[in-house]
Amino acid sequence: MSPVNGIVLVFSRPSDFAQEAEWSAWYDGTHLPAAVASSGAAVATRWEHVERPHGASPPVGFTHMTAYEFDDLGAGAPKLLDVLDPSRARSRHPADMIVGVEVLAPAGARWHHRRRGDDVTGQVIAFVGPNDPAREEEWNVWLDDVHVPDMLGSGAFVNATRWVRTARDRFGPNYLTIYDVTLPDIDEAVALSGAAMGPARERGRLRPFHAGGLRAALRRAGRP
Numbered sequence: 017m018s019p020v021n022g023i024v025l026v027f028s029r030p031s032d033f034a035q036e037a038e039w040s041a042w043y044d045g046t047h048l049p050a051a052v053a054s055s056g057a058a059v060a061t062r063w064e065h066v067e068r069p070h071g072a073s074p075p076v077g078f079t080h081m082t083a084y085e086f087d088d089l090g091a092g093a094p095k096l097l098d099v100l101d102p103s104r105a106r107s108r109h110p111a112d113m114i115v116g117v118e119v120l121a122p123a124g125a126r127w128h129h130r131r132r133g134d135d136v137t138g139q140v141i142a143f144v145g146p147n148d149p150a151r152e153e154e155w156n157v158w159l160d161d162v163h164v165p166d167m168l169g170s171g172a173f174v175n176a177t178r179w180v181r182t183a184r185d186r187f188g189p190n191y192l193t194i195y196d197v198t199l200p201d202i203d204e205a206v207a208l209s210g211a212a213m214g215p216a217r218e219r220g221r222l223r224p225f226h227a228g229g230l231r232a233a234l235r236r237a238g239r240p
Contacts, residue, residue: 020058020130022089022122023179024096025141025192027078027115033071035111042109044238048082050107055096057084059132063139064237066202076232078115081141083194085130089182093119120179123191124160131175131196137236138197140173140205143229145189151225159193162221167195170212172205174198189229202233 030039044062052060063081068074086092098104100114122128146155164176173195184190197205216222 020085020087020122020128020177022086022093022182023120023130024057024084024086024089024093025118025120026082026084026100027080027117028082029073029077029079029113029115030111031113032111035109036071039109039111040238043080043112046107047109047112048238051084051096051099054099055084056086056088056092057096058087059085059130061236062238063234066138066233066235076230080237081232081234089119089121093182118192119182120192121182123178123180124156126160127164127176127178127193129175130177135198136174136196137200138202138205139234140195140197140202140209140231141234142193142195142231143189143191144193145191145227145229146225147227148225155223155225158223158226159191163216163223163226164193166212166216166221167209170208172197172199172208172212189227202235206233 030036048060048062051057061083063083065074065076065079065081068079073079084092084096097117100117102108102114144159146152159178164178167173168176175196177194179192179194181190195205195209199205213222
């Protein structure tokens, strides 16, 4: 596992699902290598939403997520955003649609090491935060020392990393936790983590000031 200075997440989908196969081939074979080369990303991995209907986008609005990892986020992120800018893209696929982009720096005192390798079959991402800004420091300590270890102890996940938006939104959670899955079935990981919440609540290990936002289960997509 390697420490990372920051990540950029790109949420995307094809605008025309009849062209999804061609779009995916372009993404893997042309766009992703060019984006990595232009931005200096150390690693880029592509993931697909597991709950998407056939030929359509799930309710969250994206079908895929690409994670770019940087050793120097300050230098690499602006270059990547320039590559992604639709007004500047010269070889963009006609069905390519970017739903959203998140630029994130490491958060908390722990959980900064990304697990790399083909054994990671999926990820669960969760935007979270304290519902009381005055308790943000307390919430960060609790997430580092209690909640993330509890989730890893559920048997659902093998690693977790924590991130925070470099440009915070005024409303909603600004933190993101990414949980790595090596189980063959991502749904099993989701079920195991959900089953761990009841016992955690009974043992007083949950906090009422913890709030969640968008959450998604993803499987590996594209070329290895």
